[in-house]
Amino acid sequence: MDLSIFRYPFIQNAFLAGSIVAVVAGVIGYFLATRGLVFAGHALSHIGFAGAAGALVLGIDPIFGLFFFTIAASIAIGLSGKNFREEDMNIGIIMMLMLGLGALFITLYRGYAERAYSILFGTILGISRTDVLVTAAFGIAAFAALAAISRPLLFASIDPEVAEARGVPVRLLGVLFLVLVAVAVSMSAVVVGILLIFTLLVGPTATAMRLARRPGTAIILSVALALAYTWLGIFLAATSTWPVSFYIATISFISYAAVRLLQPAAGNFRSS
16 A cells, blocks of 8 residues: 555645545435435535536636535525425426526536536545635534534434424424535535535445444444545545546445345344
8 A cells, every 4th residue: 555645735635625525424414314305415416516517607616606506506495395295396396497507507618628527526636725725614614503403403304293393493404404415515526526426425324324323323433434435535546547436436335235235244233
C-alpha cells in the first residue's frame, strides 16, 4: 500500500472533503430510511442536476444552482404533502419537471462538456482547499441543525400520529429535514456525483440497519461505513485510472450484499 500519495495537496483535500460529506450523509441517510423518504434523496439529486445545469448556462458556479434548486424543491415538497404517500407523489411530479428543465439547460449550454460530466460523476480529486472549507461550513451547519432536531425528528419518523398528538411540530420537522437532505445531496454531489448520490446516502445506512437495532448504534455504524467507503474509494482511485464514484459504489454494494447473505448468522450473533 503506497501511502506516499498523501503528501499531495489534492489527495489531502479529497480526504478532508470526503470525510465531511461521509459523516453528514451517514447521519442523514439513517433518518431518510427511517422516514421512508429514500425516493426523496433520489429525486433531489435529479433536481440538483437541473439547478447545476442552469447555473452553467448562466455562467456561475454549478454548486450554487445545485443548492438553490434542491433547497427550494425540498421546501415545496415538505409544505405540499400531508402524509408520506402524498409527499411521494409530489416528489415525483416535481422531479418530472426538473428532469425536463435539466435536459433543456444541457442543450442550451455551449461550454466544455467536462463541466456537465463532473456534475454527474463528481470531481473529488480535483477540488481545492477553498472547496474543502465551503464543504466544511455547510457540513457543520447541517450537522448542528440535525443534532438540534434529532430527538423529535426520530419520534415523528417512527410514530408521526402519536408525535403530533403530543404537540411535536411534525410538518415543520419534515420540512427542516428535507432541507437538510437537500444540503446533503448537494454536498455529496462533489464526492460521488449526482447520478451516484445513493452511494453515500443509502448504501452505508442500508448495511448499518441490518447490523444494528438501536438507532444510535445504527447511526454510528452508518457514519463509520460511509467514511470507510469514501476513504478506500479515494485511495483506490488515486492509485488507478478508475473513478472514485465507481469504487465507492462497488464497495458499498459488496458490503450490503455480504451482510444480506450473512444475515442469519448476524441475527444469531446479536441475539446471543
